[in-house]
Amino acid sequence: MANNGDSVLEMYLYETNSLLGQLDDIMLAAEQADTLSQEDVNEIFRIMHTLKGSAAMMEFEPLMTLAHRIEDLFYLIREETMSAIPEDDKPKLFNLLFKFIDYFRAQIENIELGKPLSNDIDNFVSIINTVIDKINGADAEKDESKQEAASASQSNAVNGYPYSLNIYLDEGCGMENLRAFMIVNDVKQCCSDFVTEPEDIDDTSVAPSIAKDGFKLHFSTVADRENAAKIIEPMGFVRNFEEVDNLSAAQNTETNQVEQTVNNEPVVKKEQAQPEVKEKPKETKQAPIVRAEKPKAQPAKENNSTQGHQIKQSLISVNLSKLDQLMAVVGEIVITEAMVTASPDLKGIEGVKLDNFNKSARQLRKLTDELQDISMSLRMVPVSGTFQKMRRIVRDMGQKLGKRARLTIVGEDTEIDKTIVDAISDPIMHIVRNSMDHGIEPDEKMRIAAGKNPEGEIILSAQNTGSEVIIKIEDDGGGVDSDAVLAKAIRQGLANPDVEYSKREILNFLMMPGFSTNTEVTEFSGRGVGMDVVKKNVEAVSGVVIMTSEFGKGSCTTLKIPLTTAIMDGMEVSVGDSIFTIPIQNIRQSFKATDEDIIHDAMKGEMICKMDNFYPVLRLHERYGLMPRAEKTEDGIFVWVETSEDSYCLFVDELLGEQQVVIKPLPSYLNTFGIKESGIVGCTILGDGNISLILDVSNLISSDSGYAMF
Amino acid sequence: MSDENLMFATEEQQAIYNKQQEVEEFATRKYLTFRTDNLLFGIEAEIVMEIITNYSATYVPMVPSYVRGIINLRGQIIPLLDMRQKLSIEPMDTDCIIVIDVEDIRIGILVDAVSQIIDIPIDTILPVPQHNAQKYVSGMCTMPDNSGTMLVLDCPLLLAN
Numbered sequence: 001m002a003n004n005g006d007s008v009l010e011m012y013l014y015e016t017n018s019l020l021g022q023l024d025d026i027m028l029a030a031e032q033a034d035t036l037s038q039e040d041v042n043e044i045f046r047i048m049h050t051l052k053g054s055a056a057m058m059e060f061e062p063l064m065t066l067a068h069r070i071e072d073l074f075y076l077i078r079e080e081t082m083s084a085i086p087e088d089d090k091p092k093l094f095n096l097l098f099k100f101i102d103y104f105r106a107q108i109e110n111i112e113l114g115k116p117l118s119n120d121i122d123n124f125v126s127i128i129n130t131v132i133d134k135i136n137g138a139d140a141e142k143d144e145s146k147q148e149a150a151s152a153s154q155s156n157a158v159n160g161y162p163y164s165l166n167i168y169l170d171e172g173c174g175m176e177n178l179r180a181f182m183i184v185n186d187v188k189q190c191c192s193d194f195v196t197e198p199e200d201i202d203d204t205s206v207a208p209s210i211a212k213d214g215f216k217l218h219f220s221t222v223a224d225r226e227n228a229a230k231i232i233e234p235m236g237f238v239r240n241f242e243e244v245d246n247l248s249a250a251q252n253t254e255t256n257q258v259e260q261t262v263n264n265e266p267v268v269k270k271e272q273a274q275p276e277v278k279e280k281p282k283e284t285k286q287a288p289i290v291r292a293e294k295p296k297a298q299p300a301k302e303n304n305s306t307q308g309h310q311i312k313q314s315l316i317s318v319n320l321s322k323l324d325q326l327m328a329v330v331g332e333i334v335i336t337e338a339m340v341t342a343s344p345d346l347k348g349i350e351g352v353k354l355d356n357f358n359k360s361a362r363q364l365r366k367l368t369d370e371l372q373d374i375s376m377s378l379r380m381v382p383v384s385g386t387f388q389k390m391r392r393i394v395r396d397m398g399q400k401l402g403k404r405a406r407l408t409i410v411g412e413d414t415e416i417d418k419t420i421v422d423a424i425s426d427p428i429m430h431i432v433r434n435s436m437d438h439g440i441e442p443d444e445k446m447r448i449a450a451g452k453n454p455e456g457e458i459i460l461s462a463q464n465t466g467s468e469v470i471i472k473i474e475d476d477g478g479g480v481d482s483d484a485v486l487a488k489a490i491r492q493g494l495a496n497p498d499v500e501y502s503k504r505e506i507l508n509f510l511m512m513p514g515f516s517t518n519t520e521v522t523e524f525s526g527r528g529v530g531m532d533v534v535k536k537n538v539e540a541v542s543g544v545v546i547m548t549s550e551f552g553k554g555s556c557t558t559l560k561i562p563l564t565t566a567i568m569d570g571m572e573v574s575v576g577d578s579i580f581t582i583p584i585q586n587i588r589q590s591f592k593a594t595d596e597d598i599i600h601d602a603m604k605g606e607m608i609c610k611m612d613n614f615y616p617v618l619r620l621h622e623r624y625g626l627m628p629r630a631e632k633t634e635d636g637i638f639v640w641v642e643t644s645e646d647s648y649c650l651f652v653d654e655l656l657g658e659q660q661v662v663i664k665p666l667p668s669y670l671n672t673f674g675i676k677e678s679g680i681v682g683c684t685i686l687g688d689g690n691i692s693l694i695l696d697v698s699n700l701i702s703s704d705s706g707y708a709m710f
Numbered sequence: 711m712s713d714e715n716l717m718f719a720t721e722e723q724q725a726i727y728n729k730q731q732e733v734e735e736f737a738t739r740k741y742l743t744f745r746t747d748n749l750l751f752g753i754e755a756e757i758v759m760e761i762i763t764n765y766s767a768t769y770v771p772m773v774p775s776y777v778r779g780i781i782n783l784r785g786q787i788i789p790l791l792d793m794r795q796k797l798s799i800e801p802m803d804t805d806c807i808i809v810i811d812v813e814d815i816r817i818g819i820l821v822d823a824v825s826q827i828i829d830i831p832i833d834t835i836l837p838v839p840q841h842n843a844q845k846y847v848s849g850m851c852t853m854p855d856n857s858g859t860m861l862v863l864d865c866p867l868l869l870a871n
Contacts, residue, residue: 578769624771667780667789669815669869670773678772683780683787691768691782 009111012058014317016108019047020101021385027101028391031094036077044097045074051104062121063107069128070100076132089134096131098396100124163225164244167232168214177206180215183238186231187217191224214241320418323378330368330375331567331662337368338659338687372567372660379419383462383471384412386425390432390460397436405440405456405475407432414462416469420561423541424471427534431473431557432458434530439477439555450552452476464563465585465644468543471559480549482506507547511535534559560644562681568663570684572656572692573639576626579692581661581684582639582650586697589640590655595633608649610640618701619651623679629653643698650700659686663694738829743860744808744821746793750853751821752830752860759809759816761824765790778820783809790818796868797845812865819868828854835862 026043030036036044052067103124107117169179180201187194197216198206206215219225225243232238341361346354387409394407440456441447447454459474482503489495489509511531531545538545538559549555570581589610598617599607606617617638621628630636630653638649661684666675679700680693741752767779767790776795780787788809794801807818835849848864 578771626769626771664787667787667816669789669817670770670777670780673773673777675770675772680770680772683768685782685785685787689782691780691787693768693770 009058012054013108013112015054016051016104019051020104020108021388023047023097024101024392025388027094027097028388028395031395034090038078041074041078045071045078048074060107060111060117062117063104066100066103066121066124066128069125069132070097073128073132089131093131096127098392099127163219163222165217165219165225165228165232165241166214166244167217167238167241169210169238177201177210180210183232184217187228190227190231191219193221193224194219194228216244318378320379323375326375327379330372334368334372334567334660335662335685335687337364339689341365342687344688369660376567377415379417380415381418381421382413382415383421384409386421386428387412387460387462389425390428390458393429393432394436394458397433401436401442403436403440403442403456404444404454405436405458408457408459410459410461411463414464414469416462416464416561417563420469420541420563423537424543424559424561427537427545427559428460428471428473430530430534432460435473435475435477435555439475439479441478446478468563468644469559469561470644471561472556473558474554474556476554479551479553479555480507480510480547481551482549485509504548507549510547511545567660569658570661570692570694571639571658572686573620573637573650573652574629574654574656575620575624575652576628578624578626579656579686579690580620580652581659581692581694582641582697583694584658586641586643587639588642588647591638591640593633593638598633608638610649615640616648616701617651618648621651621653623700641697645698646701648701650697661686661692661694737833738831740827741830741860741862742808742827743825744806745823745825746797746821747799749797750825750858750860751793751847751863752828752851753808753810753863753865755827757810757812757865759811762807762809762818763805765805765807765818781807781818783818786816788816788818790820791868792820794820794822810865812869815869817869830854830860 023044026036026040030040048067048071052064052071055063055067103121110117167180167183180196184196184201195218197218198209200206201210201215217225217228219228229241229243232241341364346357390409391407394405397403398405435458439458441450444454447456453476457476459472461472461474463470463472486495486501486506486509489506489512490497494509494512495501511534534557535545538561541561543559543561546558546560547555548558569584571584571587573580573582591610593608597608599609599614601607606619607614608617609615619628620626628636633651636651636653637655638651639655640649641647663682663684665682666680676696677699679696681696681699682694683691684694686692740755742755742758743750743752745751762783765781765783767781769779770777770789776792778790778792778795780789782788790807792801794804802822804820804822806821806823808821808824809816809818830851835851837849838847846864846868847861848867849862850859851862852859
């Protein structure tokens, strides 16, 4: 791997982005459930830790600080579980996290664009701090003591006094410092060789910390401590106390905890490790977490988290241009394979046995097929990433607009080409925003009055039909008032008042640039750019946008994008001297028929009955003005083709056979004649060097435009 | 020798020298001439990629008849324009194709025969009289050897619809 700064930065950006995505997912799920499971907390903690670490590595100071603070916050939550957070503050916590994600994303974007990072994180840090304080406040007793205990235990190892006694006073007994002083005095009666912690125990200023965390006595011998314990034990205001042995803290902690669970229970200490050396090295003083009422399963938790971490994805990131190169080479291989196995030279040597050649050719074909499948699948990514982002948009907009809506996602596992995913990400966002802003009714009462669920619903679905990807965004909101749209279109001079428009045409006005039904420009809409962007982006990947809407019931936007698979299976058919390729996935059946099978309608159209249904017949030679070889119906063959919209029978001269073809775009010069609309999407070079035109089955029948020759 | 002289030449002399060079470089332009029917056309040699023969075009439906189809030029798909039909002259079976590249659009032009590449002084190219302005012709000039008149083909105009 190249070790230059760029690749490190690239890795950082990639990693950080995916972590933020992960974080987003967790938070959205958590918000739904209105709590964070311990697993989530662990995960977030880990993510924060990684974010912090990598930001520190890249020397992105503000990012590091921020991640560090959140990490602190989640450290607390991890220790205390979500119950530490008061119910009212949960939304605040979620919002904080979302803001954090947004801020981080914006900063990452800045880094990507080479802009300087903003250092303005004080505001953020202070918000986080208040949240931390709140948790501490609400849960002061529990968690700060915990921290303090940990830190205090360090000072347990006062040199020469390895045997400590941690004493906790009754809650709310008051004047803690004085009471502590009394205890110290009493203990002094039986032994004098000990130190206290804090040292000036009668000082009023230490009272709160004693109240919270108790105080400690450090003894030099076990006997001293035992005596002291006997004195302390019967005292009324001592809630609890425990012996901490810094020599053998690890072994003893557990027994201590068990023994000390009940208050005022006679303490009989059986020291397992006798003091041999008084000054033990500090490494032995494992943090004795010794609060009896909180026997936390710390090790278990650690286990949990490591388990989660072990599921490592075996993924690498590859530059897209390399994949494109690979695809191009694979395309060439497929053509060349066909050229070799169908070489005209082979036809000249008839009579010669070609068994071995044929065997190898079959093997080659199989391998190229496999190679092609794999290389195609490399570019495929599931749409779930894009779809999940919409959850966030629905949530944010719902909060801001005061609408309740849920997003239902269907078919998020659908895999589509990376370029398509990128191209539809913005359009989907615009449509979802439109649905939230215009679709879902502003008032729940309106929804109830219309007999709908008070909570709005937006359904986002993806489907791969084999030849195209269909993305649907439906909402059950108010729908589009077509009269209002038409009126607006006329006002803006987009529509002609004298023309009667169909509903579909009216909806198409929505996609015109500058058209907005909003009278005011708001944060979310009103500039009339959204749907225009949708159309442009989708058309850029040669897709179409279809809008349907029923006033009062909701609306549905469908994006149909053809799969730009560079290689496909095609059926070669001939009409006269021309060869055409029909995509295999569009073909349902091919069959022979006679004139008697054909039914004529009043418009001189022809139909044929298949499986109890009538399908129109399209004679390709008539459509394209070719001279057919098969003049009579029975000489040619029908190919029953089907798309998501149409189904009809195509009449051609002859089937030449199935072949894998590499789609080449038509020269741009020809596109000026609207050849795409007349049903030709591209062309391909056949094994013998000839060119075959690839038919677009849905455009072939739906359009009667194009450049008429006759 | 001349370079050595230049080292000591006055600025005035340099200016004259440079001017001479310029004149020589820019006064003429190379044209590829070809015949279609009885007309002699010239295309700027710069935009000509190659001249090919013996290519059979694949018919493309739903386009004007002057588009003969597409050809496979070493893996590249190139549309083929029939010069005769574009000029509304009776089509003829010819197989001489000039592949040109105009503004990144690569296209083949089917002509009767390619003649030669010649240098034409720019100032001899005259505008086409307005009244009988030929289609797709941006200028005309008499051939240096007086063998006829060359019509300068305006390729962008030829490709525009």
